[in-house]
């Protein structure tokens with residue numbers, strides 16, 4: 029009997045202490061102490077890359093200069109993800125208080141919530157929340173001017189440097205790293221970019237303390253994590269779960285009893301077939317975005333992969349050749365094999381191509397195509413051919 | 415065109431004339447004119463003192479900054495995986511037959527444009543679509559007829 033996924037109730041539960049009270053209490057401590065607490069909590073970025081949050085803030089603190097920016101990345105575009113929308117709708121104050129704590133710690137006076145264009149209907153409510161925050165920040169004496177920046181529709185802008193480019197009025201093409209935004213971000217100034225959930229979690233760490241927070245999760249990934257669950261599931265929605273569960277436990281809890289495969293980490297993540305459910309773990313750095321799509325046995329994995337590749341071919345920013353051409357060729361390639369225009373062995377060539385894309389693409393978009401491509405082609409090869 | 419000039423003038427007053435003002439200005443134009451015409455992009459280039467290629471290059475990068483003429487209501491139907499599983503094909507074909515336009519087209523009276531889009535972040539309630547800024551979920555062919563019936567009768 030596999031263990032059931034452990035549900036946690038921190039992020040959405042009403043605080044016994046109001047979010048802006050946490051800000052106030054936190055500001056009574058020393059900045060060093062707060063950073064040390066975050067570092068020790070083991071909290072990692074919840075957007076995808078999984079960089080340790082405490083370290084990011086620490087580096088930002090060490091940057092010289094009087095102008096620094098804090099940006100909340102709400103450009104949630106990974107197919108199958110909707111937890112940031114839920115957070116902004118139901119607990120915006122936890123997110124904003126996390127941003128405010130970050131601004132205070134790093135000495136930033138300007139902040140933006142970069143909201144994806146698809147979520148424009150959230151702007152009014154969010155603006156009201158920002159106005160409420162303004163009163164609180166005045167009260168605690170924090171000089172932090174927070175605004176909404178509306179995106180214009182591009183998946184790749186979820187990548188932090190592409191996001192910054194777009195805010196500067198340019199095409200959302202990722203930059204070379206280093207320099208990192210922490211050193212050279214928005215308008216060339218030090219900039220902390222964190223995901224919506226990361227800010228909410230940071231504020232949570234400040235409330236319950238690192239020791240409490242560390243009790244959740246595995247040695248690798250601390251704390252709880254929001255999962256967006258969709259597909260063949262009777263329980264679709266956003267769930268806060270402890271990291272480190274097996275896909276089997278997950279499928280037993282959220283599947284419809286006939287689960288054939290689980291896509292962990294969105295299109296950029298891995299497709300886990302039933303035979304691997306027991307050994308695959310959700311939480312070992314493979315799922316920070318939290319998108320999980322469940323497929324039952326009625327689903328054609330060719331159709332799934334075709335859908336993903338169509339997405340990639342469209343969203344590739346076109347800047348680097350491996351990703352731009354690679355995405356198109358993978359899509360054409362699987363179509364050709366399916367139609368019998370190419371032999372089945374052609375799939376092996378495509379696998380090599382996806383591996384080259386992983387090695388040579390400029391940003392995470394092109395580098396991650398191989399994750400779902402190779403996991404689907406290898407595990408469901410017959411479905412690609414017949 | 416005089417209107418467009420005025421609009422761009424007002425937008426540049428509000429958002430500034432720096433490079434970083436470009437996206438908000440373009441968004442403001444789309445909000446009023448449904449798309450970015452050649453004239454409007456040339457005018458923005460002039461006001462911001464950058465080349466028109468820069469303006470077009472930026473605009474064409476983003477899916478919500480249309481450089482093709484669009485109708486008053488732009489319908490964007492999600493085509494990503496979860497919505498696909500939940501029957502977005504049927505939704506699309508219903509919309510096509512109700513509005514009598516195909517994907518990528520604009521109705522003759524310039525009232526509707528129909529587009530497909532990637533994940534709208536409404537997957538748990540798919541199939542989903544947005545019309546301009548409003549979202550619609552758990553779509554069924556009946557619901558589609560009902561929603562567009564309201565738009566066609568100008569009840570929205």
Ligand code: FES
Nearest residue numbers: 492497534536537
């Ligand atoms: S897949 Fe359609 S909203 Fe996410």
